Structure formats: structure tokens, C-alpha cells
Amino acid sequence: MDFAGVNYIAVVVAAVASFFVGWPWYMTFGKPWARALGKDPDNPPKPEPKPFIVLGISLLFMAFVLAGVIGHLGKGQVTLSNGIISGIIIWAGFVVTTMGVNYTFQGRPLTLTLIDGGHFLAIFIVMGAIIGWFGV
Numbered sequence: 174m175d176f177a178g179v180n181y182i183a184v185v186v187a188a189v190a191s192f193f194v195g196w197p198w199y200m201t202f203g204k205p206w207a208r209a210l211g212k213d214p215d216n217p218p219k220p221e222p223k224p225f226i227v228l229g230i231s232l233l234f235m236a237f238v239l240a241g242v243i244g245h246l247g248k249g250q251v252t253l254s255n256g257i258i259s260g261i262i263i264w265a266g267f268v269v270t271t272m273g274v275n276y277t278f279q280g281r282p283l284t285l286t287l288i289d290g291g292h293f294l295a296i297f298i299v300m301g302a303i304i305g306w307f308g309v
Contacts, residue, residue, distance in 0.1 A: 179309075
């Protein structure tokens, strides 16, 4: 097995860029998302820092793992298109399937799965694109 390595700058850039994917996403889908959670979309709670700290750390870890997966494609294979494809495959195989199972057992509406799942798809596409574009 060949391994192309991890570009740590790409990992940090991918995590930071992905952090900002949520802002336009949830500005667009915030009201249906709040309704799917059973909350009043016109009276949102005051944001607290803890979820954003957890998000930032998680995105950094996800970008590192995705870079490792892409790096396992081998030398010369860490490309923009392979990064995007890898991000989509990881999302489809692990992220949205896990969310679907958890949300179904929790009795959450499909709308919530689609909104949150779409957000993570966008994140993994952005991460994969940046990691692939930066290369090794």
C-alpha cells in the first residue's frame, strides 16, 4: 500500500473553511431546522460558545482523518477531484448513514436528517476539495 502523507496546512485550512460552511447553510435552512427540532424559529436561543468549540475541534479532526484517507490513495493521487470524491464517499458511507440511523431511532423528522446531512455533505466536499487541491 502506498501513502502520500498529510499536508497539515491543508488540514487546518480545510477545517477553518468548513467551519464557515455552516453559517450560510443554517441561515438558509435555520427556520425549517428549528421547526424540525421542535423549537420556535422566530425566537432562537442565545448562542453559547461550547457547541462552536466542539465543532471547531471536530472539524479539525475530521479534516485530518479525511487527509489520511485521501493520502492512502497513493503518491500522485491527492488531487482536487479525488479529494472531492473521497469526501463524498466518506460522507455517504459513514456520516449520513450514521445520522439516518440515529435520527430514526430518536424519532427525528426526515427534514432534520436532510438539513444536517446536507450540511455535512457540503463540509466534506469543501474539506476534500481543499485537501486535494493543496496536495501533499
